[in-house]
Amino acid sequence: MRTEYETIKVEFREGVLLMRIDNPPVNQMSPKMWEDFSTAMMEAFEEGTVEAIVLTGTGKNFIAGADITYLKGMKDRDKIYSNALLAAQFLSGIETGPKPVVAAINGNALGGGLETAIVCHYRVAVKGASLGQPEVQIGLIPGAGGTQRLPRLIGLPNAVEMITTGKAIDAETAFRRGLVDEVVEPGELLDVAVKAARRFLTGELNKGLRTTRNIVLRLPSEAEKKALLDFTKAMTAQKAKGYIAPFKAIEAMEKGLSFDIERDIEREVGLFAECAVSDVAKNLIGIFLNTRAAGRLPRIEGVEPAPIKKVAMLGGGVMGSGIVHLLLRGGFETVLWDINDEAIEKAVGSIRKTFDYHIKKRKMKKQELDEMMDRLLVTTTSLEDCSGVDLVIEAIIEDMKIKQDTWKKLEGICRPETVFGTNTSALPITEMASVLKDPGRMIGLHFFNPAHRMQLLEIICAKQTSDQTLATSVDFARKIKKIPIVVNDGPGFYVSRQLGGLMGGAVFLTADGVDGALIEEAMVDFGMPMGPATLADLTGIDINYHVAKTFEKRLGPRYKVHPLTELIYKTGCYGRKTGSGYFDYSGEKPVPNPKVQEVVKRYLEEQGVKPREMSKQEII
The missing domain is CATH 1.10.1040.50 (N-(1-d-carboxylethyl)-l-norvaline Dehydrogenase; domain 2)
Structure with a gap:
């Protein structure tokens, strides 16, 4: 068989075929990737020297789900149904195929990526990998068997939560729930996966017993299923007003999860197609695609953003505290400035409070918070301590003269390449920058309260904001996991x-x-x-x-x-x-x-x- 396809790389390891999906940037299931994947898999099944297969991805993604761009313009339900059914049948072919397949989950396994992993007969994931069925977040449901196979592996309660909320879980949680069989360090992934594949060849692992469709012990009785799904529908109705996808997913599980999995998958595909042609899905897909494209501007194409490692935050009020939270979580060295020690003390208390949720939910220990703040945060009442930073974010009183005076002082303190970002809600950035010798370094970075939770970051270009300043600001927004919306200076911005x-x-x-x-x-x-x-x-x-x-x-x-x-x-x-x-x-x-x-x-x-x-x- 071939060893290289456009989106698939193949490597032989003594009877085990390592198949690596390589479809940049995120290993999406594009039409070409599906073509290569199905061809490579069929050839591997037919190749006599191949006894087992290990499937993995590249970079940070195993498979990041289907390429949804083609769905946005499709209106023909029957065509969507037939295309989706072919994909579902291909995955079923892997599941029931003649050779064991091990999923080596090197990163994100989302949507169709997770559906691919769960038709494999063994799953090894790297620490921190993310696994989920996020389809409901764009108005869809799993369309390749996810609603029928996931409950077989992790039980209906856990599967319902993942599918109807679209929330992903990490590899460690997936292991505890039975979704993956081993969690390893990244450097060990392929060796462990190949060893698992060989365990099938020695008879230590039984392919038939590990075929997901054959696993029925975790499926509920009809009475248990009805009680759980009725409750889920009631809870979903309170939260998902106007959304149809969660209810279609529930319907797929309600009418499915039988011993006739092929019929149940066909029903799931039909419900997927109904969602795909809905206005809700079209609009949510549009939002998703626009969000993904945010900050991709012709103006800064090819402009290399300056590295941001150390940031000064002026003002530790509600907004400033939230921004410091983001900086600490992002690993940035942070200098917090405020007018006096009392304000600093209050600000530090507010910053700690923004982490209460993480500690309560056991996502962080108090000791870890203390260590992070000791390592990354410096507080000061002197602007001179901002001299070595790469970016200054200002969230002080909304007074033009006070802001301008502060920026003039900082221009004499900071390096020439330091970016100046103001968090003003409405004051004109161009006027604010007019007092600077280099107004090109000034930009608006408008966060929204609470800053550590709101996704949007409005980036406002003054008339003389440089391309370098803009490129650096957009890059910074992504590093703190914000969605950048870039606008020009004007009353109220956008x-x-x-x-x-x-x-x-x-x-x-x-x-x-x-x-x-x-x-x-x-x-x-x-x-x-x-x-x-x-x-x-x-x-x-x-x-x-x-x-x-x-x-x-x-x-x-x-x-x-x-x-x-x-x-x-x-x-x-x-x-x-x-x-x-x-x-x-x-x-x-x-x-x-x-x-x-x-x-x-x-x-x-x-x-x-x-x-x-x-x-x-x-x-x-």
Whole structure:
């Protein structure tokens, strides 16, 4: 047989064939990869000198799932069904084929990648490898047997959780659940996998007993299956409003998991095709593809980003603390500056608090946090200590003069190549940079609260921002696992303009007598993750107010801050960070804040506005 294909590399090891998938950048199942894979596998089955096969990937990916770009434009359900069925039948052919196949999982095994691994007869994974069925996150379900084989290996409760949430698990968890048979160091993977393949040849391992479709001991009874899936449907209905994929996945398991696995897989493929032609899937796939393309700009193509190893964070408030969390998790040496020791002490406490979740969920030990902070974090009240950093991120008071004065001082302290990033929500970056001798080093790095959890990072180019500064900032965003959205300087940039319209619109409706709770409910039912009042409390009512005042100043008669916004701001209730905003957070659950409710009530009475009935559709 051949030893090289366009996307497959083949190596012989004394009766064991090592088949390596090499389809950059992430080993996706493209049409060409499927063609090479099926040809190579069939040739290996027919080759007399091959007694067993080891399947592995390259780089950080075993197989990162199907290439979904072709699905976005397809509208013919029958064509999608026939293509997906061919893929599913090919994997079944590996499972029932004449020779044992060992999966050497060298990294991410996601979607179709995991479905490929679970048709193999033995699975070895490197430490830290990620395994999952993330299809529901783009409006799809597993379409090559995932809903039928995964429960056989790890039990229905674990499989339902993985499939309906799309969340991946690491190799260590996969081992405990029975999804992989061994977890090894990366350098040991292929040797261990080849040894496992030879254990089939000596009779130590039995291929028939290790064929996934034959494993039925972990399948539930019909009564157990019904109880679990009915409960899952009820829970999913509360969380997945408007999404069909989780319910289609449940249906595949509900009607399947029988002894006739081929029929069950055909049903799964049919449900996959139904999802694939839905508007929900098309839109989610579009979001996924656009997110993946974020930051890929012709302007910086070929521009080498400067290395960022040490970062200064100016300001340790809520935003600054969250950003420091990101820096520490990313392994960056961090210098935290604030105005005095009291502010520093408070900031360090806030930073520690951002790691509470990791400690509570046992993703990190308190000792590990202490060691990380001792190793990476330096605190200071002197700007001189920022002299050796590669990047400065500023999140101090939203005052143009104070910011400009700070940047002028830093220009005399930092190296010429140090990037200056401001976290301003709305102040013009071009004006801020105008006081610098080299305004090309200035860029906007607009994080969103809570910074350590929100995925987006808005990168704002001033008029003179250099290509080098932009390329470095986009690269930095990816290193801290943010999605970069690059925009030009303008009032409110992009995100604040959008949020301003949403939250400002909610205030106008409230001032017209529409019940605030109904506005929240309407927007959540529409598909927003939270209502405008909840969002305002999260981002900070004071921040939103200052952004709105900036709009008023820069847009002139086109924009006017509503009087009710002024009154709510004057309450001093700025949201979660102050313990109350539109809602009071002092109890176990948020409740409407009586102080803000009274302000609204008094305003409506003074204006002679009566309660107004309005449908959710009208609100939207």
